[in-house]
Amino acid sequence: MKKLLLSAALVFATATGAQAAGDVVAPPAEQWAHQGLFGTYDRGALRRGLQVYREACAACHSLRLVAYRNLMEIGFTEAEVKEIAAEKEVRDGPNDEGEMFTRPARPSDKFVSPFPNPQAARASNNGALPPDLSLMVKARVGGADYLYALLTGYKETPPKDVKMAEGMAYNVYFPGHQIAMPPPLSEDGVEYADKTKATVAQMARDVTTFLTWAAEPELEDRKRIGIKAILFLIVLTGMLYAVKRKVWKDIKH
Amino acid sequence: MATPTFQNPIVKWIDHRLPVFTFMQHELHEYPTPKNLSYWWNFGSLAGIVLVLMIATGIVLAMHYTPHVNYAFDSVERIMRDVNYGWLIRYMHMNGASAFFIVVFIHIFRGMYYGSYKSPRELLWMLGVVILLCMMATAFMGYVLPWGQMSFWGATVITNLFSAIPIIGDSIVTWLWGGFSVDNPTLNRFFSLHYLMPFVIVGIVVVHILALHQHGSSNPLGIDTKGPQDSIPFHPYYTVKDLFGLGVFLIFYAGFVFFAPNFLGHPDNYIQANPLATPPHIVPEWYFLPFYAILRSFTADALIYLPISWLMSAKLAGVLAMFGSIAVLFVLPWLDFSKVRSAKFRPLYMWFFWLFVIDCFILGLCGAKPAEEPWTWISQAATAYYFAHFLVIIPLLAKFEKTRPVPASINEPVLGGGDSTTGAATKPMEKA
Numbered sequence: 040m041k042k043l044l045l046s047a048a049l050v051f052a053t054a055t056g057a058q059a060a061g062d063v064v065a066p067p068a069e070q071w072a073h074q075g076l077f078g079t080y081d082r083g084a085l086r087r088g089l090q091v092y093r094e095a096c097a098a099c100h101s102l103r104l105v106a107y108r109n110l111m112e113i114g115f116t117e118a119e120v121k122e123i124a125a126e127k128e129v130r131d132g133p134n135d136e137g138e139m140f141t142r143p144a145r146p147s148d149k150f151v152s153p154f155p156n157p158q159a160a161r162a163s164n165n166g167a168l169p170p171d172l173s174l175m176v177k178a179r180v181g182g183a184d185y186l187y188a189l190l191t192g193y194k195e196t197p198p199k200d201v202k203m204a205e206g207m208a209y210n211v212y213f214p215g216h217q218i219a220m221p222p223p224l225s226e227d228g229v230e231y232a233d234k235t236k237a238t239v240a241q242m243a244r245d246v247t248t249f250l251t252w253a254a255e256p257e258l259e260d261r262k263r264i265g266i267k268a269i270l271f272l273i274v275l276t277g278m279l280y281a282v283k284r285k286v287w288k289d290i291k292h
Numbered sequence: 293m294a295t296p297t298f299q300n301p302i303v304k305w306i307d308h309r310l311p312v313f314t315f316m317q318h319e320l321h322e323y324p325t326p327k328n329l330s331y332w333w334n335f336g337s338l339a340g341i342v343l344v345l346m347i348a349t350g351i352v353l354a355m356h357y358t359p360h361v362n363y364a365f366d367s368v369e370r371i372m373r374d375v376n377y378g379w380l381i382r383y384m385h386m387n388g389a390s391a392f393f394i395v396v397f398i399h400i401f402r403g404m405y406y407g408s409y410k411s412p413r414e415l416l417w418m419l420g421v422v423i424l425l426c427m428m429a430t431a432f433m434g435y436v437l438p439w440g441q442m443s444f445w446g447a448t449v450i451t452n453l454f455s456a457i458p459i460i461g462d463s464i465v466t467w468l469w470g471g472f473s474v475d476n477p478t479l480n481r482f483f484s485l486h487y488l489m490p491f492v493i494v495g496i497v498v499v500h501i502l503a504l505h506q507h508g509s510s511n512p513l514g515i516d517t518k519g520p521q522d523s524i525p526f527h528p529y530y531t532v533k534d535l536f537g538l539g540v541f542l543i544f545y546a547g548f549v550f551f552a553p554n555f556l557g558h559p560d561n562y563i564q565a566n567p568l569a570t571p572p573h574i575v576p577e578w579y580f581l582p583f584y585a586i587l588r589s590f591t592a593d594a595l596i597y598l599p600i601s602w603l604m605s606a607k608l609a610g611v612l613a614m615f616g617s618i619a620v621l622f623v624l625p626w627l628d629f630s631k632v633r634s635a636k637f638r639p640l641y642m643w644f645f646w647l648f649v650i651d652c653f654i655l656g657l658c659g660a661k662p663a664e665e666p667w668t669w670i671s672q673a674a675t676a677y678y679f680a681h682f683l684v685i686i687p688l689l690a691k692f693e694k695t696r697p698v699p700a701s702i703n704e705p706v707l708g709g710g711d712s713t714t715g716a717a718t719k720p721m722e723k724a
Contacts, residue, residue, distance in 0.1 A: 076551065104366070104369050104373065105373075109373075170563075173369075174369070174562040174563070177554060177559060177562040178559050178560065178562035178563045179559055180559050182559075214572075254562075256373060257372065257373075257379040260379075261379065261380070261383075261550055261553070262550065262551065264380070264550065265546065265549070265550025265551055266550075268546050268550060269543060269546050269547065269550070272539060272542050272543045272546060273543060275539055276536065276539030276540055276542075276543060279532065279535050279536040279539045280536050280539075282532055282536075283532045283533055283535075283536045286528050286529060286532050287529060287532075287533070290327055290524060290529065291327075
């Protein structure tokens with residue numbers, strides 16, 4: 040019996056400590072505008088984040104679940120969206136002659152992927168497959184914090200005891216620390232339209248915000264409806280409790 | 293219960309030909325219920341409501357979902373992004389599964405604490421265990437449908453368990469898969485069965501309620517109702533109490549759906565299934581973790597495996613133990629032959645009940661951790677205790693425990709049985 044209680048205590052004592060062990064480093068918690076009960080996406084960061092994605096990420100990483108038209112939900116005008124979409128070509132068809140053809144992308148198209156298939160992506164990237172970013176924030180433990188930490192967690196010189204494999208970069212937060220993606224962001228790598236200084240940290244924050252939106256476009260609706268739903272439920276439950284008290288008042292139990 | 297008379301001529305006309313209104317009057321209105329039920333008795337009706345919620349949201353999801361390995365993942369994302377309020381319906385369904393298990397686990401623990409499974413409610417209890425099994429099968433198959441990494445690898449691990457069956461095991465696995473790996477035929481049949489099973493559950497729930505209404509609810513004192521002074525009609529007393537409980541539950545549930553919809557899920561399931569890339573840790577959904585821990589605790593060098601190592605492989609032992617952990621619930625009414633139902637009057641059982649609850653939590657924690665020390669031996673110890681609780685402790689308690697006197701009736705104030713002398717007089721049996 041005693042042994043069991045002891046082991047129970049041990050379980051709870053080590054539960055927190057064990058997480059930090061191994062090759063996984065927990066990302067530090069960041070402050071995000073979209074956090075919390077009333078959080079909404081930082082519109083400026085979304086706009087800049089799209090720019091970072093298009094200029095720094097899109098050459099290798101697809102965003103295949105997001106459509107250009109979705110950008111209108113975060114404040115882009117229809118004209119802007121049309122222009123962004125039209126920069127890419129998509130294969131369409133067959134036409135009336137039975138021929139496949141290419142045409143500029145339309146707002147209704149999904150973000151055009153940089154590679155036609157995973158094999159092509161690997162061939163151009165040293166054998167590594169750049170993952171699709173549509174759900175990246177939801178698909179990693181730590182979410183936005185992890186993504187931000189990863190983008191800012193590169194070290195030019197790895198610790199002495201680490202032997203790097205050919206073509207790999209050292210990253211503090213990547214599981215195992217050896218990542219095939221070279222540092223994607225560099226100081227002033229993009230020139231922001233709103234004149235924000237394009238530091239690596241700034242770009243990482245912006246693109247992380249943008250990718251959080253890409254993964255959870257419903258977040259603002261969800262929280263807005265959630266507040267109303269829960270307030271309604273609290274009032275309803277309070278009234279139900281009052282009714283219950285009234286109905287039961289003559290019952291001795 | 294006399295046949296009620298109805299004022300409304302249409303109701304009267306229908307009831308004369310098809311006595312639905314008489315039925316409702318008897319089973320929902322007059323249905324005499326002990327007046328001392330605590331809030332722990334809310335979870336039965338709550339489970340029924342969650343079942344309806346799951347079916348309702350599930351039917352809508354099925355309208356938009358495509359059960360094909362190439363399209364399943366994207367069709368779920370289409371629901372999340374393009375279907376009107378699709379995210380809400382999917383998050384309700386996803387978190388509804390967790391809520392269903394929370395509610396049902398509490399319902400089961402309540403039955404254990406108050407001895408609700410004892411005569412004359414053994415069949416009621418056993419039907420409940422069948423519902424639990426069906427729920428587990430349904431939840432497992434449902435988790436495969438989004439075709440994420442955990443869907444695929446979870447399905448692979450769990451279906452592979454059947455290969456532990458001697459001689460025919462491998463053929464059974466091939467038959468379950470509809471091929472030589474988890475693939476499109478597997479996804480198709482899981483979708484079909486995932487749609488079927490909830491209705492099977494509804495059927496068993498109806499029989500469960502039928503069995504309940506034969507003798508009525510048990511109660512916190514665990515004594516039979518002795519007359520009309522002990523009971524009150526179900527409506528309005530318990531309808532309103534259940535509705536209040538539903539309100540509290542919905543606040544908690546909405547908290548998850550709207551503000552932490554993926555808290556109970558695993559990030560890997562937002563990565564499309566890839567048969568060529570195994571995730572570092574394959575973990576099932578939280579509600580399967582205790583059972584997963586029991587399964588994994590049977591390793592070739594485990595102490596609990598030694599006594600049966602000559603008989604079967606460790607893998608088979610693990611599979612049998614996992615199913616055994618549910619199967620043992622079927623015989624609980626006979627393992628616990630103590631005449632006193634409620635733990636309120638069983639000073640020792642009460643303690644062992646809570647130890648058992650803690651043990652289940654420890655098992656759950658072990659299930660979430662990678663199979664390495666110290667988790668391996670902790671889960672082995674916890675597994676041993678799980679079975680010892682049912683097979684050793686409960687029968688011994690039933691035989692030797694000195695129970696406290698139970699009150700003569702629900703209506704009477706509880707007799708002065710709470711003094712310390714009664715508890716101290718019990719035989720020493722900590723060894724169990």
